[in-house]
């Protein structure tokens with residue numbers, strides 16, 4: 001990253017000199033420094049670097065002080081400001097009025113000198129001006145000499161910062177769209193205006209022939225290619241070949257132009273090349289390809305694959321699975337949001353998840369709702385535990401991140417999925433050991449290739465999401481928190497093999513009870529598309545905060561109202577039907593980067 005997006009911290013103060021201001025200087029600055037410590041210790045950029053804060057050089061008692069701080073922040077790529085104060089200050093005279101930053105105000109909840117009153121005054125001013133700001137004050141009154149940050153305040157500050165830093169990291173980065181429409185999936189017919197106006201991103205279009213050009217002209221690092229091939233030989237074991245013994249018609253046999261024993265050479269090269277197209281590679285400059293070495297400033301992308309590519313060339317499953325994982329042949333790496341079937345809206349969903357968690361996002365079809373009755377009919381057995389109300393089969397041709405095996409272990413030795421920097425050598429080997437690579441089903445993929453095949457082998461909290469675009473409404477987000485399920489082995493086998501035994505499976509049970517979550521069937525029935533992106537952890541509240549920053553209304557979620565944190569201006573649209581409020585507020589405010 002050229003210059004990290006930062007959080008600017010603004011200590012505001014009662015400007016009355018001759019006693020009041022002087023008495024508050026230390027406490028106010030202290031709050032700012034405490035907030036900086038909290039943020040820098042808890043939030044990381046995509047590459048694992050701790051998020052950086054810039055604390056203003058002075059307290060702000062009026063716009064003259066504020067203007068010095070605007071200047072300090074302007075050269076630092078400050079994307080969001082957190083104004084902190086233990087006292088009453090003068091609302092519009094001290095507020096952050098820069099329209100380019102995302103804002104929050106933390107008003108100390110004390111009674112001696114009321115920070116929470118300033119907070120309320122500032123929020124009313126922001127609302128009156130049509131500006132968004134997040135309101136933070138503690139649930140319990142603190143004494144004026146208590147410099148701790150209560151847990152509820154910490155949670156709000158961190159949720160705000162995670163969202164704001166995600167917004168900052170997306171801004172002016174590129175989504176690389178490799179190929180075009182895949183099998184009529186509308187999400188693959190990229191909507192550039194969405195990326196530009198809502199995410200502040202740039203869309204680049206790259207034809208899939210670029211991959212063939214780089215193969216033919218050998219525009220890749222040969223040493224790395226050798227290394228990757230050796231790694232594949234050692235760790236990527238082959239699974240079943242379901243084509244064996246089958247008679248295929250000529251249109252299928254003559255379409256396989258890469259010999260079967262050359263598939264790995266092809267797909268490993270393809271993975272290197274696609275990564276380089278997105279992110280660049282200094283090595284290419286050394287071999288005379290300076291333009292290619294630069295990459296395209298990507299933060300995410302997707303590959304069409306089906307069908308103009310896969311109808312005669314090996315599929316993109318290996319590339320997609322490896323790009324999305326927290327490791328490759330070079331060891332640990334930051335996971336990428338990289339969409340299969342060029343479903344750009346699922347790619348953007350993956351991007352939100354990776355940005356908020358630093359973990360791998362798992363791309364899949366939301367393929368089948370298995371009712372308890374159907375499972376019993378087909379297997380003779382009952383679903384149990386978290387699966388007992390029915391399950392969703394999350395499965396796509398083998399493009400899911402290998403972290404989805406849940407083979408990594410936490411400090412207690414339990415299965416989990418991790419931030420990439422916490423992945424160990426053993427975790428990587430374990431994820432690879434629980435994955436086998438099955439030769440692609442030639443009926444679907446005439447050109448062959450290999451699909452990652454595994455099952456998510458632990459009961460873990462996950463969040464499944466989907467970005468949709470609805471004509472007349474714009475982009476909307478759906479969020480389902482739930483658990484991955486481990487089924488009885490025989491039940492798993494019977495259900496899994498009904499779909500495709502060469503693909504990775506995650507069994508998912510959403511948490512029921514919220515509107516739209518009356519049953520597992522309802523969740524599947526309300527889902528906006530054929531795909532979803534899941535990530536480890538229950539991060540629905542963080543997604544809601546991020547969506548509110550981007551003005552993307554959330555149309556379906558199972559997050560309790562006490563976890564929902566949106567800008568204070570949303571309260572001005574009512575408090576009864578939070579979903580309707582979200583719609584109305586997002587529509588009134590308009591896209592963050594509306595041209």
Ligand SMILES: C[C@H](O)[C@@H](O)[C@@H](O)C(=O)CO
Nearest residue numbers: 306341365396397444530
């Ligand atoms: C191989 C098949 O075409 C699958 O890729 C297809 O069923 C899908 O994943 C549709 O989303």
Ligand SMILES: [Mn+2]
Nearest residue numbers: 341364365396
């Ligand atoms: Mn699919």
